[in-house]
Amino acid sequence: MATAARRGPYFCGIDAAMDVVAGKWKSLILWELHHHGIRRFAELRRGLPGVSEKMLIQHLREMEEDGLVHREVYREVPPKVEYSLTEHGVSLNVALASLGEWGTARMGRIGAEKISGDVAATARR
Amino acid sequence: MATAARRGPYFCGIDAAMDVVAGKWKSLILWELHHHGIRRFAELRRGLPGVSEKMLIQHLREMEEDGLVHREVYREVPPKVEYSLTEHGVSLNVALASLGEWGTARMGRIGAEKISGDVAATARR
């Protein structure tokens, strides 16, 4: 498979973890799923202002393949798919917590702006 | 400058931290510097098998700009430059520890190979 490269030999654990989190939206997806428990595709899309559907799906599929998210499909009239974190996904999020704190502190130091996850702050630029 | 984009608005702390760690060798440089304290350019290059000089310098410069590493130049006959972590660099490494553990556990789960980066260097010393 084309995505099978994400299993190559690693230098260390950080390397292996980064491989799984690498991707513009991966960490945000993790965050979103962690905070809401279960989210449908369109809910995720709305929760991450600026994502393209293509990348959302691609990331979701990769994360499913990596055992981070669970994908539940309901064969219903209007399609319904629910995404949630697996235990590995949850543990990854926990492991990311300290990094998140460091990042928040850094944002304070350099005075970076923060995009609120709400729809109010539509993707600018 | 071209590297000034690494300050854009972020969604959350993880986003901000990832921005600084993003780059094929950044986390390895952090690791290397953390474990050896002070390293010269050529030592780092040898410690990271596969890195190109261009990328090593580029990453080092960006990390210096981000306040993660300190660059000490000695105006000597054979050029001598020493790189070390600043306090921010050290704290980032500490924040990355739990992620590293998660990654190590994942390596065990998926049976990924590990590149012995520092085995040769430490054994030789």
Add this chain to the structure above:
DNA sequence: AGAGGCACTTACCTACGGGTGAGTACCCGA
């Protein structure tokens, strides 16, 4: 004399991460 180490710099090139936009099959509310 020549090779090789140090710490870079510069030019060039390619793979791929990610964006845009359209299409699909079905259904619901106005």
Add this chain to the structure above:
DNA sequence: TCGGGTACTCACCCGTAGGTAAGTGCCTCT
């Protein structure tokens, strides 16, 4: 009947991260 929502797939395009290779100035070792 039209527009909009659900969850995608597919084709195409572009920027850039990162690799390769060569060059620089000075010094030491063989």
